[in-house]
Amino acid sequence: MPKDRGLRELYEQDPIVADEIVFGRRTGPDRRGFLKGAGLAAMGTVLGAGIPFHRSMPAGLIPAALADSTDDVVIEGKTGLRVLNDRPVNAETPAHLLDDDVTPVAHYYIRNNGVPPDNTRAEGWRLTVDGEVHQALNLTIGDLADRFEVVTLRLQHECGGNGRAGFNPPASGNQWTTGAIGNAAWTGVRMRDVLDAAGLKDSALYTAHHGADTHLSGDPAKVPISRGVPMWKAMDPHTLIAWQMNGQDIHPMNGAPLRILCPGWPGSTSQKWLTRIQVRDVVHDGTKMTAPSYSVPYHSVQPGAEVAKADFKIIESMPVKSLITYPRSGMTLPEGHRALRLRGHAWSGDDTVTAVDVSHDFGATWTRATLSAPPNPYSWQRWEAELSFPTRGYYEIWARATNGRGRQQPFIPPWNPKGYLNNAMHRIAVMVAA
Template identity: 60%
Template sequence: MTKKDIVARGIHALYAQDPQRADWLLWGRRVDPVSRRGFLKKSGLLAMTAAVGAQIPFWENMPGGLIPAALAASPEPFVIPGREGLRVLNDRPINAETPAHLLDDKITPASRMFVRNNGIPPVEASVDPATWSLEVAGESCQNPMQFTIAELKARFAHHTYQLQIECGGNGRAEFNPPATGNQWSTGAVACPSFTGVRLRDVLEACGIKEDAVYVGYYGADTHLSGDPTKVVISRGVPMAKALRDETLIAWAMNGDDIPALNGYPLRLVAGGWPGSVSGKWLKKIVIRNKEHDGAKMTGHSYRVPCAPVAPGTEVPKENMCVIESMPVKSLITFPQSGITHPQADAFSVRGHAWAGDLTVEAVFVSIDFGATWQQAALTRPANPIAWQHWYAELRFPMKGYFEVWARAVDSQGRSQPMVLPAWNPRGYLNNACHRIAVKAV
C-alpha cells in the first residue's frame, strides 16, 4: 500500500487491507503493540482533526487501527421496496442491513427488519397459506405428522413474544484480515414481536424419543444454482433450546403476516442464537438423535475456533465449535452518527442491548475513547430474549470531535470488548463497542 492508494481507494479498503499501515498513511499514527493505543504526531493530529471537522479532546485514548466513526458511514447502493433506508449488501441472494439510527423503535417494524437470505425465497404470489403444510419427522420422532397452518392455529395455544434475532456475522466488516461473506456493519439485528405456537408443543404432540438430542429444519427456498435437489440451508438447535417457551413456529410478525423476505408464511424463531437457526419458509422439522448435519451445520459454517487463534490462522474443521447463544452487545440508535451538538447543552443518547439467552445487567457509555465510563439507565426485557432499552445524558467538557461509545455487561458479568474481539475465519460474533461521532460546537 502506498500513498497513491489514499486517492485511488476508499478508507474502508485501506483499513481492511492493513489497518496499521492505513493509520500511518492517513494520519502518521503508530500503534503500541501492547496497549493498542495510537500515537499521533502533531501533523497527523491536525490531519485527523481536519478530516472529522473539529479538535479531538481525548485523541490520546483512541485505539490504533480504528476508522474514526465520523468517517465510517457507507452510502446506500440501492433499495428494496418497502425497506427504504436499508443498506443492501448483496442482491443474489438478497441481504440488507439497517443503519443503527433506523433501529430506534422498541419493537422493530417490518420496514426496518434486516434481510439475511442464503437462497432464493419462494415467489410470494405462489404461496398459499391455506395449503402450506409443515412436516414433523426424524429418527427420534415417535409419530411423524403433517400440519397445515390452520391446524397449527386450531390445535395449539398461541403465544406472542418480542424476540431478538441477529445474524451471526453481524459486524464482520471490522475483522482483519477480512473474513469472507456479507460485510455486515452493525445492522443485521432486530427485535420484532412474533406470534405462533411453541415448538415444544408441536414436538411433544408428535412424540419425542428418549434418544433425541437435536432439532433441524428445512425451508422452501431455492438454491442459487437453481438445482431443486440442493438444500440451501438446514440448521438447528439442541433439544434444550428447542423446548424453551420462547422458541416458536410463527406465522405473524408485529400482528401481521411475516414479510415475504423474512419467511412468509411460516418460520421458526429461536431468538438469541444466530439468526440462521430460525429457519424461514418452514416446511419440515426433524427430531434427531445426533447433532443435525444439514447444509451449513458442518465445516466452518456458523462455527468459531474452540480455542483462540492468531488472525489469519487456518483452523481445521475438527477444531471449530458450533455457535450457540450470542454474546452481549449494544447499539446506539439515537442520535445518528455525525451530528453537530451545542457543547453547552446536555446530550441525550439511547439504544438497545441484548445478550443471547441471558439478560443485560448494565450499560455504560464513554466520551473519551473508553478511558472513563458513565452508567446508563436500563430497562428490563419485555420477556426473555427481548432486547433491553437504555438511556443516558452526557456533557461534553469542551468543543471538538467526540465519539460516544456504548458497552453492555451481561448477567454473568461478561462485558463487550472495547475493540475487535477474537478473530475467526468466518468473521462471526463481533460484539465490539458501538460508537457514534459527535461534533460539539
C-alpha cells in the first residue's frame, strides 16, 4: 500500500509535481503556475478564499497558509516553541513570538549539539584562556566582572541552518523554518579585553572554543562541538563572553552560566557552557569545524549534487534576512477592513540593513517599509509598512531586505548539501473577508 504523504512532504520532494497532484497546476516557461479552472477552485477551497493575484503566484509554491506549523512544546522557562528534536533538544520560535525588539528568554530558540551539563550554576565555574598567549588565565565569572569592563549589547544570533526546511531537495539535519534566530540583550565582557590580558603571541591565528556539554553517545572522549573564529572576529568589540541575557542569568538551555556571543556569524561559533578559549596558530579543526559542517561550496552547485570536501568554505558572516512578526500568518482582517499595518525585523550578519520592501501580489509590485536604525551594531532592525488590498480573498505578504552592500534576499537561494544560509524572503498568509 502506498504511504500517505503530507502536503509539506509532497512539496519538499518535488514542488512542481506536487502542484499538479494537489491543484492540477501546469507550469509555464516563466515558472508561473497558470492556476485556473478546477485547480484555482481547489486551492481557493483549501485556503477558504479566492486568490486575487493568482496569475503572479509562482509554481511549486506551497501556500504560506498551509506551510506553517502550530505545534508547541513545554520546556521549563520556555513557552510556545516548536520542537524539532529531543536528543539533543532543538526548538524554534514561531515568527509571531519574535515581535519584541528584545527577544524574551521564554521565546528564545534552543540549539544543542550534545547533552547540557547537569551543573549550570555560576558558583565555582571557571574559564581557562590558553594556547598562543603569553600568560594563561583561569578566571571565575566574578573575576571577569571585576577585571574587565562589563557591557550590555543587543545582538542577533542565528543558527547557520535556519531555513533548512525550505531547500529542495531536502538537506539532512534539523528542519528549521524561520525560528532559529533571537535578539536578546547580552551582558558580559568583550572577548578582546580578556585576550589582551592573556597577551596574544604573534602566532595567534584562530580561537578554539570548548564547552561543558557532553556527546550524545556518553563517550567522554568524544566532543559534541568545538568551533572557533579568526582572531579579527574574536577581537571585534561586539564579540562577548556573556553570563546574562535580558538582565537575568542565561537560561540553562541557552548556555548558562557562561557562553560566547559571536554575533552575525553562525550560532555554532557562540559556544555555550563555555569552559575554555584556546588560541591556536592554525585554523581550528575541532568537532564540526571541518567540511561539510557549517560550510558551503565555494561556487554554486546543482541541487542534489555531490560536493568534494576540498570545495567547501567555512561560513562566516550570515546573509541578509528579514522576518514578518505581525500579523501572525493566517490572520483574517475584520469585515470592512482592507488595510493592514505590518511590522518585523531585518538583519544581515556583519552588515547593516538599508531597506526592506513588502509585496502582497507575489512579488509583482513592492512597497518600501520604514526601517529603524539598530540600537548598536549587530542588533536586528525594526521595520514597519502599510498595505492596502484591492478586493476580498487570499493574499500572501512577502518581505525582502537589502543590506549596505546591495545584497538582497532572493526568492529561491542557492542550494547547498547541508542546507545552510537559506535567506529566502519570508512570507505569511492574510485573508481579506470583504
